[in-house]
Amino acid sequence: MNRRTILKAAVFPVPAIILSAGPVHAMHISEGILPLPWAALWFAVALPFVAWGLRDLRRFDREVPFAKPLIGLVGAAVFIISCMPVPVPTAGTCSHPCGTGLAAVFIGPALTVLVSSVALVLQALFLAHGGLSTLGADIVSMGVAGAFSGYGIYRLAGRIGVPWYAALFLAGLVSDWATYAVTSFQLASALAAPGSTGQMFGAVAIAFMPTQIPLGVFEGFLCVGAYRFVKARRPEVLMALGGGAV
Numbered sequence: 001m002n003r004r005t006i007l008k009a010a011v012f013p014v015p016a017i018i019l020s021a022g023p024v025h026a027m028h029i030s031e032g033i034l035p036l037p038w039a040a041l042w043f044a045v046a047l048p049f050v051a052w053g054l055r056d057l058r059r060f061d062r063e064v065p066f067a068k069p070l071i072g073l074v075g076a077a078v079f080i081i082s083c084m085p086v087p088v089p090t091a092g093t094c095s096h097p098c099g100t101g102l103a104a105v106f107i108g109p110a111l112t113v114l115v116s117s118v119a120l121v122l123q124a125l126f127l128a129h130g131g132l133s134t135l136g137a138d139i140v141s142m143g144v145a146g147a148f149s150g151y152g153i154y155r156l157a158g159r160i161g162v163p164w165y166a167a168l169f170l171a172g173l174v175s176d177w178a179t180y181a182v183t184s185f186q187l188a189s190a191l192a193a194p195g196s197t198g199q200m201f202g203a204v205a206i207a208f209m210p211t212q213i214p215l216g217v218f219e220g221f222l223c224v225g226a227y228r229f230v231k232a233r234r235p236e237v238l239m240a241l242g243g244g245a246v
C-alpha cells in the first residue's frame with residue numbers, strides 16, 4: 001500500500017472543507033445548549049472510551065503494518081461524512097450522516113470513538129458544528145453509541161449467519177439511528193421539565209425522523225459500498241484487519 005497516497009487522501013479534504021464552509025444550521029449539540037452539570041456528566045462518560053481508544057491505538061500500531069495511514073484515512077472519512085448537513089425544519093437544527101458504523105467495521109469501535117473525537121473537535125473549532133462544552137455529549141452520541149451499536153450488530157449478524165452485505169448494511173443503519181436516539185435522550189434529559197423527560201424525548205426523536213430514517217438507510221448502503229470497494233481494490237487491508245467480512 002502506498003502510504004503517501006493514503007496520507008494525501010486523508011489530509012487534503014480537510015482544509016478544502018474548512019475554507020469552503022458556508023453558514024448552515026447548527027449540527028451536533030451546540031455550545032450552551034446543555035447546562036454545565038449535564039455537560040460535565042457526558043464528559044465523564046466519554047473519557048473512559050477515549051482512553052480505551054488511545055490504548056487500542058498503540059496495539060493497532062504494533063499489529064497492523066499500515067495502521068496510522070489507515071486510521072488517518074478513516075478519520076478523514078468520518079470528518080467528511082459527518083459534515084454533510086441536512087436541515088431539519090421542525091427542529092431548527094441539522095441531521096447528518098456519521099460514518100461511525102463504517103469506521104467501526106474497519107478499525108473497531110474504540111478507535112472509532114477516538115477518530116470521532118478528533119473530528120468533533122475540528123468541527124467545533126473551525127466549522128461551528130457542536131461546541132467545546134458539549135463535546136463530551138457529542139462524543140457519546142456519535143462516537144460511543146454509533147460505533148459500539150454498529151459494530152455490535154455487525155458481529156452479531158455474522159454470528160447468526162446473516163450474509164456479509166446485510167451485516168454491513170445493518171452496521172451503518174443501526175449506528176446512525178443509535179446516534180440520534182442518544183442525542184434525543186441527552187437533550188430530553190437535560191432540558192425537559194421534571195416528569196416530562198419521556199415526552200420531550202419522543203418530541204425530539206419524532207422531529208429527527210423525517211431526515212434520519214432515510215439517512216440511516218443511506219449509511220447502510222454506504223457501508224456496503226465502501227467495504228466492497230476496499231475488498232476489490234485493496235483486499236490486503238481486509239486481510240490485515242482480520243480476514244474481511246463476517
